[in-house]
Amino acid sequence: MKLRAVGLVLLAAALQAETLDACRQMDRKGRPAEAARCYQALVSARDPFVRAEALFALGRYAEANDQYRQAVAAAPKNPDYRAAWGRLYLDREQKQDAVDLFNEALSLQPDHAGALLGLALAASEGFDQMAEQLALRALAANPKLTEARVLLARMALEDGNAEKARAEADKALSIDPELLEALSIKAAADWLEDRTDSPSLRQALRLNPVYGEIYAVIARFLVLNRRYEEGVELYRKALELNPRLYKARAELGLNLLRLGQAEEARRHLEACYRAGETYPAVGNPLRLLDTYGDFRYFRRGNFILKLHQKEADLLLPYFEEEIARALAAYEERYRLRLDRPVQVEVYPNHEDFAVRVLGMPGMPALGVTFVNVIAMDSPTSRKPGEFHWASTLWHELSHVFTLAATRQRMPRWFTEGLAVRDETAVSPDWGDRISPAVVLALRDKKLLPIAELDRGFVHPSDPEQVVVSYFQAGRACTFIEKTWGFQKLLDMIHAFGKLKSTPEVIREQLGMEPEEFDRRFMAWVSEENKTTVAGFEEWKKGMRRLSELVKARDYEGIVREAPAVRDLYPEFVEDGNAYTVLADAYLARGEPQKAAAELERYARAGGRNPETLKLLAKLKEDLGRPQEAVEVLKRINYIYPRDEEVHQRLGELLLAAGDARGAIREFQALVAMRPIDEAAARYNLARAYRLAGKNEEAREQVLSALEAAPGYRPAQKLLLELSQSKEGNP
């Protein structure tokens, strides 16, 4: 009896497993209503695992979660159940919970293919290089695990390796010729090569006429390759075929948001939210959209500037001047006039900027470009001196031009390289300095071959590799310019625009194999940095020694030893750098001129600490060099314009030099900051207007100053003066 009962249970389970597969087949064949009925029937199955899988497929996630829990409780040693449960969490974007379950499955069975695949999928979401190893381990455990093959294919295509992507997809198709996911990857590879009439796409839609997911997969790759507008069109197509593809709808919403199409973005994201897709990548952008009313838009000729109302008056003059300057420079440099205005959006809250870009907080970037829309951190979103907003702006605007020139078909390394080169072309102290991570990469010969440099951005082996890749890409472009001239860079842009690969362009334009390019470039960049690379360990020892001398207040020792340490690594301008240590020592010894010279070196080397630069400006003023002090203070405005003291001092110096326009700008900035001493700020603005001959504006300001401080003597005198002018008296 017992045996028979057990047999019946096993038979029932086998039948239900078959039925689950049957439901899945209906789905894959494009019969969603039938599939839904099939799954619905399994919701009341005896086996909690079957119920869980059916509920998951029906999108009833909370209930599915409960059933998985029951299944695991009933069979705690069964790794399959945990691995499957983990896939639910992965789908719901609760990655850590998913990873925990996969690891639990592996502790029960170390080579569990499903769990390994789950970990690989989780790792791949963060573009973690571990994903490939995990996928290969899954395949070693189960060579027929087509999903792992598809993952490898996907990652290869993310790296720009279409050949490998197709090969992996074909391996999966050799096991299951109707595998829609593998056909999707092949279709994406075709589409990236502008072969939109893809046979793989046609085949997939023959198998499943409502397989909208294929368009969503292609769209994701287009977006990854910065072809956002094309991606948006394909997300729309995906939803036409299957309106219930909420992930695709959320991605459409996010990409519309990236392109500045806020209203439509909101509609799609709200639809996701109403359907119960409330995970952060949906909720965060919606919350951000709710704050859009706090921003002001400024339309100027060929650009639109979006600033938060709390800092619009302060930042507007600086940003609009710099955008205009950059656009004019790039139009000339790239011989290209854009076909639509550029929109620059500036976010005072870094996490809002991250949500704007990724849908999620926690992104380290400073600025991102989406076709003709730039989103970037405001200088006030970071600690003073943390980044150079003007440099970032020029960097992103460079992307707008170079990507427009190639209809968004440029490899990542090249557009980043040009942008890095363009930043430093404005002024040598702009752009990022060579960091210790870069020095180590040079020392350890860890630069990537040029043909693989995209990987350094998309699938970095560690976060530092991204920094190194930016450096390498920038220097590569500079190397090409110095060796072959700037025209060669333009020629390469046009070649990439025809979808040629990096090796093809190197061969065609530079007349050599990529390997030869790598040899020559490595020799050049090593020579350029040989002192720092060779002296790195000595520099570190030197810095430790300086730190001891500072603690001991041994100024003699600092003056004696710091210059050599500084010269080993002149690009190091971070906190504790040798320049400021030496300058402090000179000041302690009563040698302000030497201190000023040292801080001037610091500034030219790219030093950005506003307090240090303010000190330099003061020293220059004290030494009777006001024009130089002006240049230093102007530099600070490019880094951190929210400094009352800078605007005050710069305004005064400009007034004294007779630069009324500059003085007006500085005192307007000061007034916009609503300083504590508003009366003085408005009085100074009045003086600047007076100098410019704008007496009416001067009068307005001096009245405002006196309204705040009626007894303010200097303002009273100015008011009398202006009144006499008005009356026609001299």
Add this chain to the structure above:
Amino acid sequence: MRLLQLLLALALSVNAASHYVTVAGLGGEPDYEQRFSAWARSIDQVLRQSQIGGKVHLLIGSDATREKLRARLEEAAADCGPADAFVLMLVGHGSFDGVDYKFNLPGPDISASELAGYLNRIRAARQLVAVMTSSSGGAIEALRRENRILVTATKSGTEKNATIFARYWADALRDPSSDTDKNQAITVLEAFRYASQKTAAFYESQKRLATEHPLIEDTGRGEGVRNPSPEEGSGRLAAVFTLLRFGAAQQQANDPAKRKLFERKEELEQQIDALKYQKAAMRSDEYKKQLTALLLELARTEEELEK
């Protein structure tokens, strides 16, 4: 309008004697000891150098005990008359147990309710108590009283982190930019606004969540506010309580030859203040016209005073 005139009269009578007590409490760690002492010394020094007159006391280090503080408060109770002003400034750490606030001192601490007992015996009609410590918001209920201004570094007793408000309060007394109405006098309101704004700016620039939110309370109702608005009732006493003076204003008041001009100047300032209170109810062009006329006359009067 009458209240305004009364307040202004009180402000003008600040030539009566003032009694200042600054205390640097227990720091615990050397870093805090050094900071608290430095800030307290800075406050003490600027008061001594200003033209405010009156008695200025500093309790610091081993002198900053409960007994010595009590002694100073008792001395003020004996010295001060109703026309005088009394100022107590506490710099350091504080604590709040849900019931009472305590200011940390070497040896036994002193509670807010105990301080209130001593302060209530001081007959000075105008008092300022600036409790610039952690948890200082917890002291408001015990210390509140009519005609007593309270300044706290935190909004409640539960803001327990060490505070930096006192640093900017000390700066306010030294930085001419805190004198926002340019009358060469720094009032409690001006010092509070300066220190409060600078404190907020510090946390903002460091991208840190602010762990202190200064309050001012001068209505006697125990309702501390972060952004006082004399036009709406909060900060009125603070607006006319002068902490210190600098510059020529004091000398002009004392010169008999210029007394009439000085009185005319003060009349004009009062008219301007009165006009500003009516601004919201006036047409803007009319307001501007009247304001301009008063300001011009004031400017000419000042010019005469300078001759």
